[in-house]
Amino acid sequence: MKLLVVEDHDQLSANIRSYLNQEGYVCEVADNYQQAVEKLYAYEYDLVALDLMLPDGNGLDLLRSIKENWPDICVLIISAKNALDDKLQGLNLGADDYLAKPFHLAELNARLKAIFRRKNQQGNDGIVFEEITLNTANFEVKVHDTILDLTRKEFELFQYLMLNQNRVLTKQSIAEHLWGDYMDTADSFDFVYQHIKNLRKKIAEAGGSDYIHTVYGVGYKFKKQ
Amino acid sequence: MKLIIKITLLFVLISSVVFLIGGVITYEAMSLEIEKEEKFFLEERMESVLRYLGRRPAKERVVRDKLIIQPMDSLTAETDVVFSDTLVTHAMLQRMESHLKLDVIRKVNGRTYKITIYDLIVEEDDIIEAVRSAMLKTFLLLLIVSLLLSFLASYFVFRPFQSTLSAIRSFSIKSSDTVKLPPSTTSEFKKLNQFADEMMAKARNDYSALKEFSENASHELQTPLSIARGKLELLMESEGLREDQMELISGAQHALTRLSKLGNSLSLLTKIENQEFSDFxxxxxxxxxxxxxxxxxxxxxxxxxxxxxxxxxxxxxxxxxxxxxxxxxxxxxxxxxxxxxxxxxxxxxxxxxxxxxxxxxxxxxxxxxxxxxxxxxxxxxxxxxxxxxxxxxxxxxxxxxxxxxxxxxxxxxxxxxxxx
The missing domain is CATH 3.30.565.10 (Histidine kinase-like ATPase, C-terminal domain)
Known part of the structure; x- marks a missing residue:
């Protein structure tokens, strides 16, 4: 997977690159409009993560030009403006998703993977991990061919964990992924804990191993024993 | 109250004062003229009486309608014509009416006569009555005509003003369409249009500057927060971290999240204040x-x-x-x-x-x-x-x-x- 990050803050793009490299992405950075256009002409990308505020131009114009010249490239908008207009306009122009700054890198990772899966849907919507299969098309999780009876939120939580394997997911990051802005941080940690507890119970009942490891005081990590 | 009605009422008030003074002047002029005419008329009658006496001298006192001829001693000297007011019983009305009287002593063919001629004068009351009724009618006419005309004129004169008003009313600070104010030949309205144009342009500029500022402020705040949070996330991935170290990182991330949420809430408040959500x-x-x-x-x-x-x-x-x-x-x-x-x-x-x-x-x-x-x-x-x-x-x-x-x-x- 080849990704172009168009972002003028080099520290931010360095974070993204360093996080995504571990996921096996080939990640390149353009820090202004002009450079982004040059790179788009010179190389082939699967995905562009696009900041809307660029020093030498408007990200929305770049989005328009990408959708015109390279319609196969998926675009994820990253913006700190958090202006509703921009979000709607971006999605109308053909962007695949919109992520407001500041975001958790795990969230970015999950979103990119979701976009990627939507793009490459070829009958296989599953994420397989040992004895567990997660199907994004019909929201099913199977453990040894037993379908788990999960609530919507439990499914979303499990998907988030599976998409960010071998990474520490903080309780904040999970809470924000599940409830967005509505959630009050003080309560949310208990809720995350309860959901994890239920999830573990349901997986264990179906005979699955517990791959969800608690990182004390911080969050959880999905990995092999 | 409409401006035009105010102006018309003021005009009517002023003209009523003018009409009062005008009435007095008219009265004075009329009574002067009438008196002059009457004296002239009495003098003419005197001349014809004198001519008559020249042909047929009167031997004794003659009393006719409004005429008395009294033969006098031939030694009596001639006098000038003397006018005076007198009261005479009116033949038809049977009451005393004031008359103008002419007295003169003249010699005609060697005989001396004292001639008295009098006639009914136009009374003061009658003149006042006539002037008052004429003035009142004219004033009423003026009132009606000026009211009608002012309504008619206001429609045409105030038309640019009305369209300026409706243009200002439909002005939206957020839209970028220029508001077209109708041209006017009236200098006051020209000034008003110019002023309104400047105001609207300034309001729009201020608004967009403010909007841009709050958006940029939010951007400038969220970007470093984003960077810091990302760094902490990466740090958390590093090998060999102890649990207490992880907890420190998590605590820092937690604080950063609160800060960024706070920034978002404040910028939301600003946006609501800036009326950025006005599509109802x-x-x-x-x-x-x-x-x-x-x-x-x-x-x-x-x-x-x-x-x-x-x-x-x-x-x-x-x-x-x-x-x-x-x-x-x-x-x-x-x-x-x-x-x-x-x-x-x-x-x-x-x-x-x-x-x-x-x-x-x-x-x-x-x-x-x-x-x-x-x-x-x-x-x-x-x-x-x-x-x-x-x-x-x-x-x-x-x-x-x-x-x-x-x-x-x-x-x-x-x-x-x-x-x-």
């Missing part, structure tokens, strides 16, 4: 409230709060969809946050209002403090303290009334959109 439409509150309650159902259940919902069907109000959603979300959040496990939460939606009540360990809160920024209860150090300020701002923007009360251990927040 009919919003189905029944559907919106039901949807938002569903969103929060899980949290309510997790916190073991007893939920009671009473949503009336078909409640529609005029407002901004995004803001109304935020309004209910903030109210719900507030009711859950200050609640306790095993407490109650009740949502009532009626045609005129929505009321959300909740149990809480907190005591009665001062209403004025409740909606202030950064005023928060002691229980939740994590809350931003901006939720109810946002609620209040949204209510102000929609001209809703928001009330807080406490009854039967329930804290009730009511938002009314119809004045009851």
């Amino acid at each position: 439409e009919q919003v189905d509150m029944t559907a919106l409230a039901s949807r938002m309650i569903d969103e929060f159902k899980e949290l309510i259940k997790l916190k073991e709060i007893e939920l009671e919902v009473d949503v009336s069907p078909g409640v529609n109000i005029n407002g901004n969809q995004t803001l109304l959603e935020l309004l209910i979300a903030n109210l719900m959040n507030n009711a859950i946050r200050h609640n306790y496990s095993g407490g109650k939460l009740k949502v009532v939606l009626e045609n005129a209002f929505i009321a959300i009540s909740n149990t809480s360990h907190s005591q009665q809160v001062n209403t004025s403090e409740l909606f202030e920024r950064f005023k928060k209860g002691t229980e939740n150090p994590d809350s931003s303290g901006l939720g109810l300020s946002i609620v209040k701002k949204i209510c102000e923007q929609h001209q809703f009334r928001v009330d807080y009360s406490i009854s039967q251990e329930q804290h009730v927040l009511t938002v009314c959109w119809e004045s009851v």
